[in-house]
Amino acid sequence: MTQPVRPPADDGTLVRIRGLTTVLNGKTIFDALDMDIPRGKVTAIMGPSGTGKTTLLKHITGQMHADAGSIHVDGRNVAGLSREDLYKLREGVGYLFQNSALLTDFDVFENVAFPLRQHTKLPEVLIRNLVLMKLQAVGLRGAARLMPNELSGGMARRVALARAIVFDPQLILYDEPFVGLDPVALNQVLKLIRTLNKTLGITSVLVSHELAAVQQIADHVMLLSNGKVVAQGDPKTIADDGSPWTRQFFGGEADGPIPFRYPAGDYATELGFAGAPK
Amino acid sequence: MSAREPVRNNVVTQSLAQIGLCGLFLLTLLAAIPRSFRYLRETTRQLWFVGAMSLTIIMVCGLFVGMVLMLQLYHVLSIFGGTSASGMVVALSVYRELGPVVTALLFAGRAGTAITAEIGLMRATDQISAMEMMAVDPIAYVATPRFLAGLIAMPLLCCVFCAMAVFGGHLVGVTWLGIDNGTFWSNMTAVVDVRTDIVNGVLLKSLAFGAVVSLIAVFQGFTTPPTSEGVAYATTRTVVASSIAILALDFVLTAFLM
Amino acid sequence: MSQPRSSYAVGTGLFIVLGFAALAYLATQTSSVANVRQGDSYTLQTQFTNIGQLKERAPVKIAGVRVGQVQSITLKPDHDVADVTLSIDKHYDHIPQDSVATIFTSGLLGDQYVGIEYGSAKQVVADGGSLARTKSTQPLEEMLGKFFGAGGVVDNVGGSYTVKANFTNVGTLSAGAPVKMAGVVIGSVQSVNADPVQLNARVVLAIDKRYDAIPDDSAAAVFTSGLIGTQYVAIQPGGSPDTLKDGDEMILTQSAMQLEDLIGKFLVNGSSDKKPASEK
Numbered sequence: 036m037t038q039p040v041r042p043p044a045d046d047g048t049l050v051r052i053r054g055l056t057t058v059l060n061g062k063t064i065f066d067a068l069d070m071d072i073p074r075g076k077v078t079a080i081m082g083p084s085g086t087g088k089t090t091l092l093k094h095i096t097g098q099m100h101a102d103a104g105s106i107h108v109d110g111r112n113v114a115g116l117s118r119e120d121l122y123k124l125r126e127g128v129g130y131l132f133q134n135s136a137l138l139t140d141f142d143v144f145e146n147v148a149f150p151l152r153q154h155t156k157l158p159e160v161l162i163r164n165l166v167l168m169k170l171q172a173v174g175l176r177g178a179a180r181l182m183p184n185e186l187s188g189g190m191a192r193r194v195a196l197a198r199a200i201v202f203d204p205q206l207i208l209y210d211e212p213f214v215g216l217d218p219v220a221l222n223q224v225l226k227l228i229r230t231l232n233k234t235l236g237i238t239s240v241l242v243s244h245e246l247a248a249v250q251q252i253a254d255h256v257m258l259l260s261n262g263k264v265v266a267q268g269d270p271k272t273i274a275d276d277g278s279p280w281t282r283q284f285f286g287g288e289a290d291g292p293i294p295f296r297y298p299a300g301d302y303a304t305e306l307g308f309a310g311a312p313k
Numbered sequence: 314m315s316a317r318e319p320v321r322n323n324v325v326t327q328s329l330a331q332i333g334l335c336g337l338f339l340l341t342l343l344a345a346i347p348r349s350f351r352y353l354r355e356t357t358r359q360l361w362f363v364g365a366m367s368l369t370i371i372m373v374c375g376l377f378v379g380m381v382l383m384l385q386l387y388h389v390l391s392i393f394g395g396t397s398a399s400g401m402v403v404a405l406s407v408y409r410e411l412g413p414v415v416t417a418l419l420f421a422g423r424a425g426t427a428i429t430a431e432i433g434l435m436r437a438t439d440q441i442s443a444m445e446m447m448a449v450d451p452i453a454y455v456a457t458p459r460f461l462a463g464l465i466a467m468p469l470l471c472c473v474f475c476a477m478a479v480f481g482g483h484l485v486g487v488t489w490l491g492i493d494n495g496t497f498w499s500n501m502t503a504v505v506d507v508r509t510d511i512v513n514g515v516l517l518k519s520l521a522f523g524a525v526v527s528l529i530a531v532f533q534g535f536t537t538p539p540t541s542e543g544v545a546y547a548t549t550r551t552v553v554a555s556s557i558a559i560l561a562l563d564f565v566l567t568a569f570l571m
Numbered sequence: 572m573s574q575p576r577s578s579y580a581v582g583t584g585l586f587i588v589l590g591f592a593a594l595a596y597l598a599t600q601t602s603s604v605a606n607v608r609q610g611d612s613y614t615l616q617t618q619f620t621n622i623g624q625l626k627e628r629a630p631v632k633i634a635g636v637r638v639g640q641v642q643s644i645t646l647k648p649d650h651d652v653a654d655v656t657l658s659i660d661k662h663y664d665h666i667p668q669d670s671v672a673t674i675f676t677s678g679l680l681g682d683q684y685v686g687i688e689y690g691s692a693k694q695v696v697a698d699g700g701s702l703a704r705t706k707s708t709q710p711l712e713e714m715l716g717k718f719f720g721a722g723g724v725v726d727n728v729g730g731s732y733t734v735k736a737n738f739t740n741v742g743t744l745s746a747g748a749p750v751k752m753a754g755v756v757i758g759s760v761q762s763v764n765a766d767p768v769q770l771n772a773r774v775v776l777a778i779d780k781r782y783d784a785i786p787d788d789s790a791a792a793v794f795t796s797g798l799i800g801t802q803y804v805a806i807q808p809g810g811s812p813d814t815l816k817d818g819d820e821m822i823l824t825q826s827a828m829q830l831e832d833l834i835g836k837f838l839v840n841g842s843s844d845k846k847p848a849s850e851k
Contacts, residue, residue: 096446122448130446136439150447153351153454198447361579365586404601469590476593479601498601505602515597 049074049206049238050095055104056262057090064090066262067104072240077232079241079249079270082259083284083293088242089133091259092208095240096128097121109205126154129199129207129237133214135191137183137198143170144179147198154202169197173227189220196227206238207231213245221245225252246285250274258284260293338532341452342460348450349457356458363424363459363527364466368473370423371416375474378411379403379481387490396490400497401504403482408505409514412475414563417522420467421555425530428459429551432534433544456535460527467523468516475515513570518563525562526555611661612639613698617672618652621707623683625674630684631657632675638663641685657685666702667692673706731758731777732817736791741772742802742827744793749803750776757782760804776804778815786811792825802827 050072057064064087072078080088093099094106097113106113111124137146147166151157157165170176173193183191192212199207209228213221229252232239243249249256250270258266258273258280265280266273274285283291299305349356386399432455435441441451479501486492505511530551537547619625622644631639639659646653657672669690676683687702696702738744741763750758758778766773776791788809795802806821815821 098442098445118450122450125446125448128446130443132439132443132446134439136443138440138443139435139438150449153447153449195443357583358579360586361583364590365582368586368589408597466586466590469587469593472590472593472597476596479597501601507598507602511594511598511602516594 047074048072049109050240051107052094053105053107055094055101055106057087057094057099057101059090063262065101065104068263070257070264072238073255074238075232075236076254077228077239077241077252078255078257079243079253080257080259081244081246081249081284083244086259087262088259089210092130092210092240092242095208096125096130126150126202127204127206129202129204131192131195131199131207131209131212133211135183135188135195137186137191137194139183142180142182143175143186143194146183146194147201150198150201165201166197169201170194172200172230173197174223187220189216189223192216192220192224193227196224196231200231200235200237203235204237206240209239209241209243211242213243213248221248228252260284265292334536335528335532338535339528342457342528342531345450345453345457346461348453349461352454352458355454356461359458359462360466363420363428363462364469367420367423367466367470370419371470371474372477374415374419375412375477376481376484378415378474379407379478379483380485382406382411382478383482383485383490387486387492396492397496398500399492400482400486401500403486404479404501404505405510407475407478407482408510410563410567412471412478412515413518413522414559416471416474416519417467417526417559418556420463420470420523421526421530421552421559424463424466425526425551425555426548428463428527428530429534429537429548430544432456432459432531433537433539433547436535436537436539437541437544456531460524460531463527463530464520464523467526468519471515471519509570517570518566521562521566522559525558529555529558612658613661613664614642615657615659615666615672615696616699616701617655617657617685617705618701619655619672619674619705619707620652622653622655623674623676623707625655625683625685631659631687632684633663633666633687633689635686638687655685665695668694668696668700668702669704670696670702671704671706672702730780732780732783733761734776734778734815734817734819734821736774736776736804736821736824737766737769738772738774738791738793738824738826740826741774741793742795744772744774744802744804744827750778750806751803752782752785752806752808757806774804783814785815787813787815787819787821788823789815789821790823790825791821793827795827 048071050070052068052070052072055065055068055070068091080091082088090099094101095108095113097116100114108124108128111120113121113124116124137143138149141149144166147169148162151162151165155162167176167179170179173196175190175193175197178186178190178194183194186194212224212228216224225248228239228241231237232252241249241253253270256267256270256273257264260280266278273281279292282288283293289295382403383399386402387396390396390399390402432441435455441455444451444454483497487494487497533547533551533554537543625641625644627641627644629641630637631641639657642656642658644653644655655672659666666687667690669692671688671690673686673688674683675686690704744760744763746760746762748760749756750760758776761775761777764773765771774791778785785806786809788811790807790809792805792807793802794805809823
């Protein structure tokens with residue numbers, strides 16, 4: 036069941052993005068983006084809010100389609116897949132939503148069992164054991180009968196994580212896994228991501244802007260801005276590579292290449308002073 | 314005046330666009346029916362929510378509609394000395410019009426809004442996206458079972474409503490106002506026809522209304538902006554659109570079936 | 572989870588059962604289920620000159636008891652009579668061949684149904700057989716006439732011959748009115764037309780073939796049944812040895828008395844000349 040850890044090789048790229056271009060509501064999100072996500076590693080995609088990090092994850096899973104360019108996941112072109120093939124691909128991809136997205140109709144156990152029930156005809160005993168194993172992995176076996184509205188944010192995210200790994204996927208996409216967690220819960224999630232990556236060899240893609248957390252676990256960091264990868268490397272080197280992008284982002288400066296202001300027309304004109312007599 | 318023109322035009326085109334989208338959505342729903350057979354259990358669960366949970370309101374309302382109808386008819390018909398026909402008139406008016414229409418309006422208010430709000434909230438909390446990510450088709454798993462459940466539940470609810478209305482009419486007419494029991498039933502059975510009144514009236518109309526109400530409810534849930542404001546607005550729109558559709562369709566169906 | 576799951580299933584099942592029970596109740600207890608009962612039955616052919624408002628699936632009754640329903644109503648292009656097929660319950664398979672099928676109206680304004688009045692013949696009609704003697708639906712005027720004793724009209728399709736009679740005034744006599752002899756209906760008025768040459772009313776009477784021994788000097792009179800009843804033609808037999816043949820003309824006629832004339836004669840000296848001859 037467990038995916039063997041593959042050594043990083045030349046074909047060690049699980050997700051290959053080439054020339055990705057997306058325009059949403061007249062705003063260019065991605066501008067001929069090229070990106071390679073290595074197999075078996077924890078890759079963090081960082082960037083200021085609104086740079087389309089979540090959109091990128093939706094592209095990878097085929098929930099959204101780009102205007103141009105291609106995305107290959109494990110050698111398959113996502114945009115060219117039929118509905119059945121896409122669904123087959125998604126069975127091998129876990130996705131952790133920002134707000135956990137547990138099904139409110141079901142309790143914790145049934146939420147984790149949901150993908151199994153939908154896609155397999157396993158006997159009830161086996162489903163039960165599989166689900167309890169995954170819940171044990173996230174430390175919530177005792178909460179199996181709680182309803183989603185009885186869980187704290189951190190617990191809900193761990194349940195969602197258990198659900199995402201129930202099929203032992205080869206790729207997990209984490210959409211802002213650290214947002215809104217207290218330090219204890221954050222460290223628990225952090226530990227889980229690392230454990231899953233190390234023990235199961237699951238390729239992990241993190242979208243986040245929690246610098247400290249990312250530096251703890253990521254093997255590879257990509258900094259996304261203005262629709263392009265502006266810097267990448269391992270977390271140690273990228274922080275001191277000296278480019279203005281990284282300096283601003285990791286230094287937290289208010290203004291720099293990442294603009295403070297949303298693009299707008301001339302200020303004085305908009306206030307109505309342009310034609311005023313001097 | 315001319316400034317208003319584009320606005321009104323806009324409303325018209327918007328409504329037309331909504332109807333068009335709704336029609337396309339219906340096709341999507343119907344196309345997903347074979348795939349949703351895998352989720353039969355979900356359909357059953359929805360049948361419980363939209364059907365069985367609506368029973369109380371349907372039964373109480375049916376009882377009172379029958380009672381008040383009998384009371385009114387008794388006083389009007391007593392002018393002509395025709396009170397014995399009141400049971401028959403209660404049955405006919407309930408089977409042909411009041412039963413399907415009132416049941417559908419109640420159904421829109423009770424179950425339609427619940428469906429819209431539930432789907433809207435599922436979208437707002439990414440549950441629909443999560444299903445897609447778990448390779449579960451949300452149309453086949455969420456939309457079609459609710460649509461089918463509405464389609465099945467409406468005729469059944471309408472039958473219960475009609476039975477309760479006749480019972481209410483009997484209660485007031487025979488027990489309270491003193492119409493002869495035998496006269497009450499014989500006049501009713503002499504006139505009520507299985508095909509024109511029960512099949513065409515109760516079953517066909519309520520089937521059509523059930524389809525329309527659940528289609529509108531599911532459609533509004535799936536197309537509303539996934540925010541709390543959008544969900545509130547969509548819920549209101551479900552009731553308004555369903556009510557208009559029910560009454561308009563009732564006219565068309567009556568014209569065709571009579 | 573299996574606990575709540577099965578309770579949904581049980582509840583939903585209960586709901587469905589309740590719904591169908593309500594449907595069964597509506598269908599069997601509050602409606603005329605017999606209308607769709609198509610089981611053991613056999614068919615009879617009948618013909619009517621006028622079916623009025625009779626509809627398919629209308630009840631067929633014997634002595635007021637429902638025994639079947641009207642299966643189909645058709646009109647062949649070359650016929651002027653409607654073919655009505657009756658579907659009758661197998662229980663009632665002893666209908667004499669000379670029974671009369673009549674289209675009745677339940678009450679004054681109710682729906683119409685077919686009533687079968689038993690004849691006296693020994694032979695019974697078989698499946699697919701036909702009832703030759705029928706009475707068609709009657710307009711309201713004739714029904715009112717019936718209340719006042721005018722009696723019904725036997726159609727006897729194809730079994731009549733026609734004679735002509737000229738009247739100076741037919742009053743409100745109209746086609747379909749009964750023709751009576753000795754108060755018994757023997758035929759009906761086929762047509763009432765104004766004669767362009769003689770300037771009087773030409774009435775064609777259709778008389779049942781059974782009454783073929785009417786003397787040719789018999790007199791025809793337009794009578795009114797009761798005070799406000801409909802009018803009919805009464806034949807008063809003469810003494811001639813020759814009988815009326817098909818197409819003959821009756822010489823002796825007595826026109827209708829106008830009610831206004833009568834009343835006027837009683838009340839005022841002299842008569843008013845207002846004759847509502849074209850009332851109908």
